[in-house]
Each structure stands twice: as structure tokens, then as C-alpha cells.
Amino acid sequence: MSPEELSEARSRVASAQAITVLTGAGISADSGVPTFRGAEGLWRSYHAEDLATPEAFERDPRLVWEWYNWRRELIATKQPNPAHLALAELERRRPDTFWLITQNVDGLHRTAGSQRLSEIHGNIWKVRCTVCAVITDNHETPLPLLPMCRQCGNLLRPHIVWFGESLWEEDLRRCDEVLRDCDLLLVIGTSGVVYPAAGFASIAKETGAMVIEINLETTPQSGLVDLSLQGRAKDLVPLLL
Numbered sequence: 001m002s003p004e005e006l007s008e009a010r011s012r013v014a015s016a017q018a019i020t021v022l023t024g025a026g027i028s029a030d031s032g033v034p035t036f037r038g039a040e041g042l043w044r045s046y047h048a049e050d051l052a053t054p055e056a057f058e059r060d061p062r063l064v065w066e067w068y069n070w071r072r073e074l075i076a077t078k079q080p081n082p083a084h085l086a087l088a089e090l091e092r093r094r095p096d097t098f099w100l101i102t103q104n105v106d107g108l109h110r111t112a113g114s115q116r117l118s119e120i121h122g123n124i125w126k127v128r129c130t131v132c133a134v135i136t137d138n139h140e141t142p143l144p145l146l147p148m149c150r151q152c153g154n155l156l157r158p159h160i161v162w163f164g165e166s167l168w169e170e171d172l173r174r175c176d177e178v179l180r181d182c183d184l185l186l187v188i189g190t191s192g193v194v195y196p197a198a199g200f201a202s203i204a205k206e207t208g209a210m211v212i213e214i215n216l217e218t219t220p221q222s223g224l225v226d227l228s229l230q231g232r233a234k235d236l237v238p239l240l241l
């Protein structure tokens, strides 16, 4: 990344009418939360289809809960990093023209102070009843296995969107709106392979937005974006403000 590219990105952030941001596991990697793909990724040691699908949960809810319990215990020790904090600050500076879409379930954007956000894959600190569907905040670590609903006594599940499940209608509507309305989309720390989020940069581009990617590596999206900044999110995102 050249100094000119960084300066171009800074001036785009400063002059944008409406900014939308899409984040993935890479932004939390700098806080010590493991990513999914790549050399150290979670999917190297676990198979998504064994753990992050409704079928896996039906087959073996204890195994799936053990995995989420392990991740909850790990995430509970982590803090937002300068990239999360910079996005919260960007929102404070321009609350009416900013929206954050995250694929991350770790809740670190909220801890950093972001409020105008869609957690499109859910939140690991929320549980949902498999029968009465009530959603509750739950920060117990470790959780009892298996956790049961206080209202109706049935099995709880993580309030997370698994592979093969649809994202929530309200989130999809909001994402469509903020992607079409923004003139700048920042795509930070995502491999860009999980749909529908993998299609978000194309939607923003179609409607004329500039797209800037921040990632340690090139991704399948790098060819599509207007500017690709390579480096760590925790170093680069604060420089954009």
C-alpha cells in the first residue's frame, strides 16, 4: 500500500455523504479471536458441517454447544482493538450517515460502542429457545450443558445464523438499504466467500459507491473493489479517521 493510496482512502472517508462498513473475522483477529479460514482458522480444526448447521444441532446438540461454549470462554477474555474503536468513533462523528454490518458473532463492536449496526450472523452472547423462540442475553461462562429455556423448559440454541439458514428479514432489508444508499463501502477483514455478505460489495458498486477493502491478503473481492489496502485492521482503520 502506497502513501497515496492511504491518503486517497482518508480523503474519501472525510468527504463521503454516507458510509457503510462490512466487517468479518479479520477485524477481531487483532483482538485474539480466531478467524474461520486460513492457516490458523477454526475450520482447519473443525468441520463447519459438523458444527454450524441446523442438522448438526439436531444430531448432536451437546457437541455443538460444547463448541460454542469453548468459543464463548475464549471470546470472554478478549477486548475490542483500535479498529473496533475507530469504527465506533466514526459512527459518533456522523451518526445519521453511518451503518456497520458485521458477520462477527463475538459482540466486540458493541463493546467498542457501536450502536448503528447489524449483526447479520447473530451474537454468541444471545440464546434462543428452539420451541418458544424467545431470545435472551446470556453471558454465563461456562454454560450448563445442555442449557434449557426458563420460560418453557425446552432446549436453547445459540442465536446464530448457521449454514443453510436464512438471515433475518429485517437485517437483509436494512443491509440492502444501507448498501444502496452509501457512497462509500469499507470492507474490512473478510474473506468474502460466505453469502449473502459476499455479494454486498457488488450491490454497493452497482449503485455507484466507492468500495475500499482492508485485509491482510488479497481476497476474491480484491479485483472488484476500487482500492485494496493491505495490512492489519488495527493499524489501518484508525488511520482512516
Ligand code: BV8
Pocket: 023, 024, 025, 026, 027, 029, 030, 035, 036, 037, 038, 041, 052, 103, 104, 105, 121, 160, 161, 162, 163, 164, 165, 166, 167, 188, 189, 190, 191, 192, 193, 194, 195, 196, 214, 215, 216, 217, 219, 231, 232, 233, 234
Ligand atoms: C443463506 C456460523 C439462504 C456462525 C457462519 C454455493 C454458492 C453460493 C452460496 C452457497 C453455496 N452453498 C451454500 C451457500 C450458502 C451459504 C454460503 O455462502 N456458503 C459458502 C461457504 C459457499 N450461506 C448460507 O447458508 C447463509 N444463508 O444463504 O440463506 C439460503 C438458505 C438455504 C439454502 C441456501 C441459501 C448463512 C451463512 C451462515 C453464516 N454463519 N458460521 C458462527 O458460529 O460464528 S459463517 C462464518 O463465516 C462466520 O460466521 C463468519 O462471519 C463468516 C465469514 O467469514 P469471515 O468473517 O470472512 O472470516 P474468514 O476467516 O473467512 O476470513 C478472515 C479474513 O480476515 C481473511 O480474508 C484474512 O486475510 C483477513 N484477516 C485476518 N487477520 C486480519 C485480516 N484482515 C485484516 N486485519 C487482520 N489482522
Ligand code: ZN
Pocket: 129, 130, 131, 132, 133, 134, 149, 150, 151, 152, 153, 154
Ligand atoms: Zn422456550
